[in-house]
Amino acid sequence: MAKGEREGRLPLLLLLLLVLCLLAQSRIAAAATHPQDAAALKSLMRKWSNVPASWRKKSNDPCGDKWDGIECNGANSRVTSLNLFGMNMKGTLSDDIGSLTELRVLDLSSNKDLGGPLTPAIGKLIQLINLALIGCSFSGSVPSELGNLAQLEFFGLNSNQFTGRIPPSLGKLSKVKWLDLADNKLTGLLPNSRDNGAGLDQLLNAEHFHLNQNSLEGPIPEYMFNSSMHLKHILLDRNNFSGTIPSSIGVIPTLEVLRLNNNNFTGRVPAMNNLTKLHVLMLSNNKLSGPMPNLTDMEGLGNVDLSNNSFTPSGVPSWFTELPGLMTLTMQSVGISGKLPQKLFGLRALQHVILNDNELNDTLDMGNNINDGLDLVDLRNNKITSVTVYSSLDSKLLKLEGNPLCTDSLLSNTLLCTDQLTEFPTMLPFSDVQCPHPFVETIFFRSPSFGDVRKFLPELHDNLSRTVSSCTPNKLGLIPYIDDVYLKVDIKACPVKQKRFNYSQVLNCFNLTLQTYKPPENFGPYYVKSHPYPFHDKASRAILIGVVTGSVLLVVGLALIGLYALRQKKRAKKLVSQNNPFASWGSTPEDIGEAPKLKSARAFTLEELKLSTNDFKQINAIGEGGYGTVYRGKLLDGQLIAIKRSKQGSMQGGLEFKTEIELLSRVHHNNLVGLVGFCFEKGEKMLVYEFISNGTLSEALYV
Ligand SMILES: *[C@@H]1O[C@H](CO)[C@@H](O)[C@H](O)[C@H]1NC(C)=O
Ligand SMILES: *[C@@H]1O[C@H](CO)[C@@H](O)[C@H](O)[C@H]1NC(C)=O
Ligand SMILES: *[C@@H]1O[C@H](CO)[C@@H](O)[C@H](O)[C@H]1NC(C)=O
Ligand SMILES: *[C@@H]1O[C@H](CO)[C@@H](O)[C@H](O)[C@H]1NC(C)=O
Ligand SMILES: *[C@@H]1O[C@H](CO)[C@@H](O)[C@H](O)[C@H]1NC(C)=O
Numbered sequence: 001m002a003k004g005e006r007e008g009r010l011p012l013l014l015l016l017l018l019v020l021c022l023l024a025q026s027r028i029a030a031a032a033t034h035p036q037d038a039a040a041l042k043s044l045m046r047k048w049s050n051v052p053a054s055w056r057k058k059s060n061d062p063c064g065d066k067w068d069g070i071e072c073n074g075a076n077s078r079v080t081s082l083n084l085f086g087m088n089m090k091g092t093l094s095d096d097i098g099s100l101t102e103l104r105v106l107d108l109s110s111n112k113d114l115g116g117p118l119t120p121a122i123g124k125l126i127q128l129i130n131l132a133l134i135g136c137s138f139s140g141s142v143p144s145e146l147g148n149l150a151q152l153e154f155f156g157l158n159s160n161q162f163t164g165r166i167p168p169s170l171g172k173l174s175k176v177k178w179l180d181l182a183d184n185k186l187t188g189l190l191p192n193s194r195d196n197g198a199g200l201d202q203l204l205n206a207e208h209f210h211l212n213q214n215s216l217e218g219p220i221p222e223y224m225f226n227s228s229m230h231l232k233h234i235l236l237d238r239n240n241f242s243g244t245i246p247s248s249i250g251v252i253p254t255l256e257v258l259r260l261n262n263n264n265f266t267g268r269v270p271a272m273n274n275l276t277k278l279h280v281l282m283l284s285n286n287k288l289s290g291p292m293p294n295l296t297d298m299e300g301l302g303n304v305d306l307s308n309n310s311f312t313p314s315g316v317p318s319w320f321t322e323l324p325g326l327m328t329l330t331m332q333s334v335g336i337s338g339k340l341p342q343k344l345f346g347l348r349a350l351q352h353v354i355l356n357d358n359e360l361n362d363t364l365d366m367g368n369n370i371n372d373g374l375d376l377v378d379l380r381n382n383k384i385t386s387v388t389v390y391s392s393l394d395s396k397l398l399k400l401e402g403n404p405l406c407t408d409s410l411l412s413n414t415l416l417c418t419d420q421l422t423e424f425p426t427m428l429p430f431s432d433v434q435c436p437h438p439f440v441e442t443i444f445f446r447s448p449s450f451g452d453v454r455k456f457l458p459e460l461h462d463n464l465s466r467t468v469s470s471c472t473p474n475k476l477g478l479i480p481y482i483d484d485v486y487l488k489v490d491i492k493a494c495p496v497k498q499k500r501f502n503y504s505q506v507l508n509c510f511n512l513t514l515q516t517y518k519p520p521e522n523f524g525p526y527y528v529k530s531h532p533y534p535f536h537d538k539a540s541r542a543i544l545i546g547v548v549t550g551s552v553l554l555v556v557g558l559a560l561i562g563l564y565a566l567r568q569k570k571r572a573k574k575l576v577s578q579n580n581p582f583a584s585w586g587s588t589p590e591d592i593g594e595a596p597k598l599k600s601a602r603a604f605t606l607e608e609l610k611l612s613t614n615d616f617k618q619i620n621a622i623g624e625g626g627y628g629t630v631y632r633g634k635l636l637d638g639q640l641i642a643i644k645r646s647k648q649g650s651m652q653g654g655l656e657f658k659t660e661i662e663l664l665s666r667v668h669h670n671n672l673v674g675l676v677g678f679c680f681e682k683g684e685k686m687l688v689y690e691f692i693s694n695g696t697l698s699e700a701l702y703v
């Protein structure tokens with residue numbers, strides 16, 4: 001029995017040895033990074049501050065030592081992926097990037113202080129499949145060398161400061177599916193292959209043209225589009241395009257979203273009846289004329305906005321009742337007259353009907369079959385003479401101010417006729433979460449079909465939560481808000497069983513850059529921008545180092561060990577001055593060259609305080625005096641604060657500011673407001689206090 005057992009163990013032992021050998025071998029194989037790539041990464045890093053902690057260890061082997069955001073090919077030890085999403089990096093991108101010739105993925109998105117001109121050396125990365133530099137601050141022109149990236153599928157350069165023309169060479173990106181240059185300062189005409197040798201008309205595999213929010217101009221030629229294209233989303237809104245809308249747009253069979261609003265388009269709207277998959281049609285705020293477009297047969301439409309054009313005045317279009325999926329109908333000021341059909345209000349998906357400033361006359365009878373989801377009917381400033389309202393409609397969302405019927409004394413003071421509820425109800429956070437260090441990123445939906453996101457929030461929450469939780473455990477909150485342009489939702493994630501997320505969690509779990517979360521079609525395209533994340537608290541780190549150094553000095557004593565202690569102190573001083581905004585301040589640097597000695601206050605970044613006060617909006621100002629202004633604000637973790645913001649260039653110097661912080665952070669007294677922290681950045685001097693009720697606060701802060 002015993003012998004048999006031993007015999008059985010021998011092969012097992014051998015197997016174990018074999019496995020160990022294999023493991024060791026694969027480690028060796030993966031260990032030494034190709035010297036060209038190791039050198040390139042180290043040179044790149046010299047131009048960057050705030051790289052992940054794993055990069056700061058002195059190492060010549062980014063692959064083997066698993067630097068965060070680096071992936072390598074095990075066989076040849078070349079770097080294949082460089083992903084530094086949301087690392088708060090500052091600096092520029094040097095030419096050395098061109099040495100990483102095996103890169104497939106380059107994602108430096110959401111580093112808003114990473115910028116400067118974009119190096120043409122990126123054009124050497126001919127294996128690149130995904131290029132994402134979203135939400136950085138790159139400027140200057142888009143290098144034409146990017147046209148050499150023949151394998152590229154994802155091209156995301158949106159939300160930067162690029163100027164100049166779109167290079168025609170981008171027409172050579174024959175595999176590109178996603179082309180995003182939105183939200184820059186680009187000018188000039190769209191390049192096309194007939195006039196420029198190469199151009200966007202050649203991108204037959206592209207599904208996304210996102211060029212909105214630039215200053216692009218001029219007419220768009222007919223041959224820019226044709227039926228060989230596979231475009232789903234054409235976003236050209238908020239530019240300065242002129243001329244007629246090319247009728248060739250109407251033959252792209254795959255089209256789902258067409259946004260041409262806020263341009264200078266003129267002439268007739270071409271036939272689009274073959275676009276049966278179109279969900280969103282936005283043509284508002286142009287100078288379009290001719291007959292009102294006939295949208296019959298466009299059965300996929302959910303969101304239509306034709307407002308503020310110069311169409312020939314017409315009766316109520318028959319297609320109002322023929323679009324079964326209609327959710328949002330917006331036609332302000334387009335000269336429609338007549339009577340609204342009851343059938344419109346019964347459409348199953350309908351949420352918002354916005355038809356103000358038209359010529360609707362006659363009576364309004366919405367019928368008794370009103371769709372439950374309908375929550376806003378805005379008919380202000382029409383010529384409606386009487387109204388029949390059924391109890392199933394919540395009258396507060398029917399707006400009739402400015403119609404003849406409101407001169408009737410019985411109606412004039414009702415909610416129907418008073419404009420007091422023009423603001424759509426403010427949206428509340430959905431399952432808000434609180435923690436000291438939440439990770440926050442904003443997801444921008446550029447073209448939802450619906451008018452009101454609230455009913456989709458539970459679903460959005462569950463799906464996003466599932467996407468992120470499979471990567472790192474967290475509690476997720478959603479904070480939706482609509483600015484005047486697109487739908488924005490803040491995703492706020494709290495770590496579970498740890499105080500903060502670490503670098504690799506942010507890189508790998510929240511990087512939605514490459515569209516890992518797939519929303520339903522009616523959400524339209526999105527992009528994300530992360531907010532700066534405090535991977536470590538600089539102020540508390542400096543204090544900790546100070547305390548440790550102090551203790552060491554005490555315990556270790558003087559004489560013999562003095563030498564050692566001296567060296568430590570020198571090191572600590574260096575560290576403190578690196579992280580210390582006070583080092584370079586005030587007239588007497590030796591006096592204030594150290595961080596304030598704080599009991600419990602933390603250093604805020606200017607960005608955090610801007611965020612908490614909505615960029616110091618006047619509406620958040622609660623007091624003013626010779627010293628400056630006091631604002632109220634709300635931190636991301638929900639804490640209410642009051643911020644005393646000194647006037648720029650006020651008399652108080654760096655030294656006095658520091659003394660005040662030190663003093664306040666130590667005093668805790670019933671009649672004094674507690675200091676939460678301070679901000680000393682870019683010439684700003686701010687103190688952050690707990691928020692207490694109004695009167696007491698201004699009394700307490702400055703009388
Ligand atoms: C569409 O345009 C591209 C480039 O201009 C061209 O190669 C293609 O043949 C055109 N397709 C049709 C159907 O005209
Ligand atoms: C439209 O063009 C006119 C002049 O042609 C210009 O003044 C105006 O700013 C343009 N509108 C937009 C939205 O660019
Ligand atoms: C739009 O283009 C017109 C000329 O076509 C120009 O006069 C106008 O200033 C431009 N507007 C903007 C906002 O760039
Ligand atoms: C729409 O499609 C039909 C059939 O495919 C075609 O005959 C017609 O010309 C198309 N209309 C337009 C405006 O392209
Ligand atoms: C709109 O188009 C449909 C079909 O394409 C047609 O039957 C209808 O008469 C048109 N309506 C108007 C007002 O031209």
Ligand SMILES: *[C@@H]1O[C@H](CO)[C@@H](O)[C@H](O)[C@H]1NC(C)=O
Pocket residue numbers: 284285305307308330332333
């Ligand atoms: C139409 O123009 C008015 C006045 O300029 C503006 O207030 C309104 O927002 C515009 N409507 C849309 C849907 O853009």
Ligand SMILES: *[C@@H]1O[C@H](CO)[C@@H](O)[C@H](O)[C@H]1NC(C)=O
Pocket residue numbers: 337338361362
């Ligand atoms: C509504 O306006 C249209 C067009 O101006 C007109 O033909 C019609 O008689 C008006 N109806 C009523 C009831 O005033």
Ligand SMILES: *[C@@H]1O[C@H](CO)[C@@H](O)[C@H](O)[C@H]1NC(C)=O
Pocket residue numbers: 456459460463464518519520
């Ligand atoms: C959530 O996921 C379900 C199942 O995959 C899907 O049907 C639904 O459209 C998704 N909704 C959102 C808002 O992501």
Ligand SMILES: *[C@@H]1O[C@H](CO)[C@@H](O)[C@H](O)[C@H]1NC(C)=O
Pocket residue numbers: 498502503504505
């Ligand atoms: C980051 O946190 C995760 C989860 O706690 C952990 O598995 C991982 O090792 C951490 N990474 C680093 C670099 O600390």
Ligand SMILES: CC(=O)N[C@H]1CO[C@H](CO)[C@@H](O)[C@@H]1O
Pocket residue numbers: 081083105107471507508509510511514516
């Ligand atoms: C570019 C990049 O590194 N993307 C990563 C984002 O996160 C997913 C996991 O959700 C990774 O699989 C990707 O590699």
